[in-house]
Amino acid sequence: MSTAPGIRLENLTIGYGKTAIVSDLNIEFPGGKLSMVVGGSGSGKSTLLKHVLQLQPSIDGKIFFGEHDMDSLSRRENHCIRQRTGVLFQDGALLGSLRLKDNIALPLREHTRLKEEQIMHIVKDRLSMVELGHALELFPNELSGGMRKRAGLARALVMDPQVLLCDEPTSGLDPVMSAELDQLLLEMMRHFDMTMVVVTHDLASMRALADFVVILGEGKCIYQGTIETLEKTQDPYLRRFLDRAPEERHAPRLTMPPLDPAMLKRNCNNFLGEKETVRKGG
Amino acid sequence: MAEKARGTFFPMMLLCTICMETVDELGKMFIFLLDALRLMFAGWGQFSKMVRQIYFIGVQSVSVIALIGLFSGMVMGMQLYFALSTFGADGFLGTAVAMSMVRELAPVLSAIMLTGRAGSAMTAEIGVMRISEQIDALTIMDINPMRYLVAPKMAACLLSFPILTAFFNLISLWGSWLTGVKLLGANEGAYWASVQSSLNWADVEGGFIKSIIFGVLVCTICCFEGYYTHTRSGHAGPEGVSQSTTSAVVKSCVAILAADYILTSLLW
Known part of the structure; x- marks a missing residue:
């Protein structure tokens, strides 16, 4: 049985200044488990992490570390919580x-x-x-x-943190290194008995590691629960996200013709033509 | 009618907005300065950081200060000799050089040089740390970034600026002797005697007070610009750092010259 504290968000609205990015979040990241926050680009994953870490003031709502309300902590309690919270930033x-x-x-x-x-x-x-x-x-x-x-x-x-928060730990890494880092995170979580919250858009990592999944999109929390339940979902947005299926477009994406080579300041046609010839010849 | 009213009020509203933003920024800067001063001696760990900053801001600026001091002294010696010898008053060369250097030029020129050499580096260093999340990392590790980054720089500026100004004084007096006495033929004894007799402790003290205040101004402005580089609207990332660095140097130079005028009026 883990003694690591969970993290609870109550009616939390996050954003920058008065502009809300994600509203009304009610999430409980379980203690001693690995939770993953996923979502498309600009869905507010990293912003959520910044709010949990108190690097940004929340617009509305509360954040609890275990039983401690982060807004009503004394200075000493705040120091203690910070010292027992580890963060892995995107670029270290x-x-x-x-x-x-x-x-x-x-x-x-x-x-x-x-x-x-x-x-x-x-x-x-x-x-x-x-x-x-x-x-x-x-x-x-x-x-x-x-x-x-x-x-x-x-x-x-x-x-020796009790809580570890990671911001896109596998972004920019090759698949083998990503898998190694995932494995390392899992080992560390078990070794140190930590609560871990990982923000990612790496679906392979999510499927391999997550005990608990939160999906953000369209300015709200679209899903929270286990990976098994998520895989069975028939919700069209989630299905599209999990199957990496892009949204169908009715209007053609490319409306402009290719740039006329005569418009270029330097004429590169001959140079490219020669290259093509050499390649074909070889 | 409404158009006319809008046309009249728009410049006034713009002026009000600019005034309010300036007052807001000055207030933030003042709080920033108080925080840095308060945290300067927070724990023994600060000492080694201060020594490192004194090396960077003070020791590594010695050669630049020496060069600027030498050349400005040489120019002053030459120009004042020409001006004074017209009236047969070249015996006052030492007085003129010493008064202008110790009271005005040495504190101002060394502060401006230090802004260019150390102040811009402080802004860029802190700005890069801000955009690469290093300051966030310090906050998360429960290490106060103001204490870790800004306070040692403030202490180093408080110590380095007056010492470098004193060094500037010495080199510039020697430079002026080189051109005025050795090159143009003013009387050596009269030169040093007039330097000695014209300067009193109040002049030297005034120069030091100026240099300490310039040090505080430069450090506050440069560190502030770097620390809040991420709040620059429309200039995020590396472009924001370059904008902050430019702004820090310009604001520091203006602040040095404005403060110089005010301090001169108050001190003498």
């Missing part, structure tokens, strides 16, 4: 001026009284977990996209 959000080891050590140096040897021991442990034990001395700009995400995960895990 590692501090560019610090080496990898210092990036990972930063929360420990700021919030604990551990000695430097103990801090480095934990840093090495976390980096080995994400298979970056060899990259301690590197700067973030010397890492590949996948390595940056894994380093971001190591930093998110360094304070």
Whole structure:
């Protein structure tokens, strides 16, 4: 039985300024489980994450971490919750001026009284977990996209969080690396006994990992529940989303003729023609 | 009739909006400054960050300040020698150079140079951190970005600006001696004696007060512009950072010159 707290949203309306993007959300992300928030581009997934993290003020409604209402927390309680919440940003959000080891050590140096040897021991442990034990001395700009995400995960895990929030962890990664990162997230969730909320539009990840799914679209929550129930749905919007079927268009998409080559400032016809000839000849 | 009324009121409304936005921004900037000053000595961990910033803002600016000080001193020595020798008053060269440098030019020119070298870098650094979610990451890790990023820069500016101004003073007086005395033939003894006799502690102190205030202004404006780079309407991402950097340098230079006028009126 997990002791990790759940996250509850009550009548939450999110957006920027007074412009609402998603209205009236009533969702409970279960504690100790992996929940996924999916939806099309611009559906408000990342905005929801920013509101849950209190980086943006909500327009209306409440957010609860366990039993704690985030709006009525004392300063100390707020610090405690922040220190036990890990976040994996889309591009890792590692501090560019610090080496990898210092990036990972930063929360420990700021919030604990551990000695430097103990801090480095934990840093090495976390980096080995994400298979970056060899990259301690590197700067973030010397890492590949996948390595940056894994380093971001190591930093998110360094304070043994009870809640881990991930913003599109597999975006920009190849399918094999995406699957590896998914597996890593799952292992970490089990190892640290965490509540995990992952924002993604990767349906393969959702099918492989999710215990609980939330789908956002058309400015509201369209679905919340298990993946099994979702797969059986006959709702046309959800079906189209799950089957990756684009909306049927009645009007033709391409209405303009191709650009007349004579309109170009430099005539590239001969150059392209020669290339074509060479290719055909070869 | 309504059209005419709208035509009359539109410029007034525009003026009111601009005034209100300016007051709003100045208020935010003042709160930002108070926050940075409050957090400057929040914990021992700040010390190492301050040392790093002093190295970047202060130590790495020494060569630029030396060059600017040397050339502006040389120009002043030459121009004032020509002007004063017309009246046979070249014995006052030291007085003229020392007064103008220590009271006015050294604090203003060093602050403007530091805006270009360190202030723009501060805006760009903080702006890039803002658009790449690094500041959000600090907030999430419960590390106050103001304490981590801005307060050490403020402390470094408070310390570096007066020291670099003093260095500018020395180099510029030497530069003026080089052209006025060694090149054009003014009397060396008269030059140094007039430098010594014309300057009193109030002049030096005034120059230092100016440089400290310029340091606070430059740091506040440059860090503020970078920190709120994401709120620039229509200029998100890298373009926003470049706009913020330009705006920070322009606003800092205007603020330095405006503050210089006010401080000169108040101090002497």
